[in-house]
Amino acid sequence: MNRAAQAFLGAHNFQHHIDINTVAESILYDMHEGLCRRPAGQDMILTYSNPPEHSPVNKTVIVIDAGGTNFRSCLVTFDAEGNPSISEMEKTKMPGVERELSKKEFFDQFAANLEHLKDKANHIGFCFSYPMTITEDGDGVLIGFAKEVKAPEVNGCHVGAELKKVLKEHGWKNNLDVVLMNDTVSALLAGAAGCASGKKYSSYVGFILGTGMNGAYIQSECDCYPGVKKQIVVCESGKFIKLPSSDFDRAFDAKSQKPGTSILEKQCSGAYFGPVSYEMLMCAAKEGLFSENFAKKLLSLENLTLIEVDKFLHGPYSDSCVLGKIASESATPQDYEILFDLLDAVAERCARLAAAILTACVVKSGKGTSSIEPVCLLCNGTTFFKTYKVYDRVKGYLEEVLVKQRNLYFEIVEKDNDITFGTAIGAFRQ
Incomplete structure (x- = not known):
């Protein structure tokens, strides 16, 4: 030097x-x-969770990846051998980036972003890349948003429960199971499965x-x-x-x-x-x-x-x-x-x-x-x-x-x- x-x-x-x-x-x-x-x-x-011993087989899951400025959503389908494939991927803005939102406005935008996946699966895997406390049933309680997301009324909410509630309000008929996780958990699980x-x-x-x-x-x-x-x-x-x-x-x-x-x-x-x-x-x-x-x-x-x-x-x-x-x-x-x-x-x-x-x-x-x-x-x-x-x-x-x-x-x-x-x-x- x-x-x-x-x-x-x-x-x-x-x-x-x-x-x-x-x-x-x-x-x-x-x-x-x-x-x-x-x-x-x-x-x-x-997180109260561990990597699975085997990949899911013959299953379809809705995947949400919300973090930073982008909101991504898609379907992932596991075939009979557990091999995954992606379909119906869409990317849009993360709610709360452009202006401050109330709790209702925030989750209503989530529902709008997921409209293309309505009732296409019962399971939702939700990568929510913000500090949160994970509960034993797989939900996540938001500690606080980072970066430019502005929706202070969401702090302290059970994100999964709120998502299920708003999707029902928007006409979803399936009995949904929503699991929250951090992006590092998603990365770890991808390593374990692959x-x-x-x-x-x-x-x-x-x-x-x-x-x-x-x-x-x-x-x-x-x-x-x-x-x-x-x-x-x-x-x-x-x-x-x-x-x-x-x-x-x-x-x-x-x-x-x-x-x-x-x-x-x-x-x-x-x-x-x-x-x-x-x-x-x-x-x-x-x-x-x-x-x-x-x-x-x-x-x-x-x-x-x-x-x-x-x-x-x-x-x-x-x-x-x-x-x-x-x-x-x-x-x-x-x-x-x-x-x-x-x-x-x-x-x-x-x-x-x-x-x-x-x-x-x-x-x-x-x-x-x-x-x-x-x-x-x-x-x-x-x-x-x-x-x-x-x-x-x-x-x-x-x-x-x-x-x-x-x-x-x-x-x-x-x-x-x-x-x-x-x-x-x-x-x-x-």
Whole structure:
């Protein structure tokens, strides 16, 4: 790394080479406290469910995937061999994104979005990617919306019960069974159901690193947690807060909707990758790290996204992205080097934090002790798989921290339509 860039990062406490084991152990302690129902950053949400021993056969299920800005719905049909297929997929806006809705308006929009699937199945698998408490009957009580969804009257509602009620009001005749789950649970279930012939995994982890980030694993029954039977646990990993924060992190956090919260997510996920990078570059430009002409160009930027940062890292000398174009017009060779090193440091920290979360989930599962039966890590998200070197770095760090240091074995798995198929499987609770 360029010495000037390294000194600048150190001066502002940006720890891109953060120790993975230290973070993983802190996360593990926080997970333990959460399961003991003591104050913790992570919510540690019990799901009262486990992966099924076999995929459903000769079944059809309605699948809803509601999260972020999109609302997706479709049918998933399992044939006689348990092979799934998707039909009647539709995508529309998530209710409450464009304007604030009352509870009635919110669920009425759900019903309108599902009209094309009316009475085509009795089972509904509902991936609802917002913090919620799962009940033993498979419903979910909303803790609160994140991102831009505005429907405060829905907080505290049993989402599944409200959905069944509104669908009846809209003329649905079937006796519906609705099961709520988080997207990490859907990912985990997709990994458990999609094991290749001749392979066997000792356990499963679901991990999302896209716009947001989160993890889920299977907690074994043990004396440490009385009353907690073997089941999938959602960690709400992004809420972990016991991390060193740089000046850039604090500058962005102060501008965020909920300052002081979700520190890990703000240092790792795609939604915040660009804004934190922006704070870093603005600071560097003001402190004279770049040439005068290039600094002026950078300071004219109003914002920065992960997409633009990633384009530059993949092709720093291309002028097809915002940073590349500015650099091509005014940057010196040293400007190019420093700019690249600073942004790569953000990607490096992202990879190390992702590796720490996955390490904690594998260790907490208590599995993976045999190389022939590793833990399946079903990973999902463009930030994880597409962002510059993140996937390769995570895999390399896990080889070191899990395999070489702990003799724990893993396999990273990616599957098409994983959230859709996993949600369909989750509709038939085990």
